[in-house]
Amino acid sequence: xxxxxxxxxxxxxxxxxxxxxxxxxxxxxxxxxxxxxxxxxxxxxxxxxxxxxxxxxxxxxxxxxxxxxxxxxxxxxxxxxxxxxxxxxxxxxxxxxxxxxxxxxxxxxxxxxxxxxxxxxxxxxxxxxxxxxxxxxxxxxxxxxxxxxxxxxx
Amino acid sequence: xxxxxxxxxxxxxxxxxxxxxxxxxxxxxxxxxxxxxxxxxxxxxxxxxxxxxxxxxxxxxxxxxxxxxxxxxxxxxxxxxxxxxxxxxxxxxxxxxxxxxxxxxxxxxx
Numbered sequence: 586x587x588x589x590x591x592x593x594x595x596x597x598x599x600x601x602x603x604x605x606x607x608x609x610x611x612x613x614x615x616x617x618x619x620x621x622x623x624x625x626x627x628x629x630x631x632x633x634x635x636x637x638x639x640x641x642x643x644x645x646x647x648x649x650x651x652x653x654x655x656x657x658x659x660x661x662x663x664x665x666x667x668x669x670x671x672x673x674x675x676x677x678x679x680x681x682x683x684x685x686x687x688x689x690x691x692x693x694x695x696x697x698x699x700x701x702x703x704x705x706x707x708x709x710x711x712x713x714x715x716x717x718x719x720x721x722x723x724x725x726x727x728x729x730x731x732x733x734x735x736x737x738x739x
Numbered sequence: 740x741x742x743x744x745x746x747x748x749x750x751x752x753x754x755x756x757x758x759x760x761x762x763x764x765x766x767x768x769x770x771x772x773x774x775x776x777x778x779x780x781x782x783x784x785x786x787x788x789x790x791x792x793x794x795x796x797x798x799x800x801x802x803x804x805x806x807x808x809x810x811x812x813x814x815x816x817x818x819x820x821x822x823x824x825x826x827x828x829x830x831x832x833x834x835x836x837x838x839x840x841x842x843x844x845x846x847x848x849x
Contacts, residue, residue, distance in 0.1 A: 612830045612833070613826055613829045613830055613833070614826065615822050615823075615825060615826040615829075616819060616822045616823055616826060681815050681816075681818060681819045681822075684811070684815055685812050685815050685816070688808040688809075688811050688812045688815075689808070689812070691804065691805075691808045692804075692805050692808045692809065695801040695802075695804045695805045695808075696801075696805065698801050699798060699801045699802070702795075702797070702798060705793065706793060708788065708793060709788060709793065709794060711781075711784060712781040712784045712785055712788075712802060712805075712806070713802070713805060715777050715780075715781055716777075716778070716781055716805050716806050716808075716809040717805075717809070718777075719774045719777050719778060719809045719812070719813060720808070720809040720812040720813070722774065723770075723774060723812045723813045723815070723816035724812060724816065726770060726816055726820075727815075727816040727819045727820065730819065730820055730823050731819075731823065734823050734826065734827065
């Protein structure tokens, strides 16, 4: 039986799709791939938060420590976190990073509420500073692991 | 207000983290234990600030929320490391049989 041109063309397309699928299935992906932009943005935000605590520690007993002087920091950090949230939502299989960014947003919101109430002494800062350090260390550690995972395929 | 037992809190958090990570605990253990110890110490510091009257109850609640979010971020990383380990194991298993399967099928399926 002679095959029609249309059948042959359809067969070729299916073969090409199967080949493409086979190539795409070379490795299993259970979690998002490494995203250098997320990594870069998180590192930038970590630097801003570190600078915030250094400045606050230095000025804790003065008027300079008042919330008004740190409003720009909070505004910028919120914008950065919003950018990170949008980016995280756009990456496939990225639930964990999305939830991490959400928790960072919660942390910043609580920090802002505390700063509005005012810090009376330097003793109030270490638990906050180390909580942020732990959070950033964890997020960056996962990014580094994702980066190594990406190399595994090559 | 009773004093906070750092060791007790730490051990409970480690048990919770182990539950999340199950089979991949050994790989994540050094990182997890270090970060969870920091969090347990912070909870103790918050308790002390409250006892000494250096923070109000409202402030203490915000401090606690920050610690809870930080702990969740650490646990999420541990979960991610576990998923990544499983992913690596599956891909390593596929790599081992790649040549055999592809040759048998006559296609580069894997």
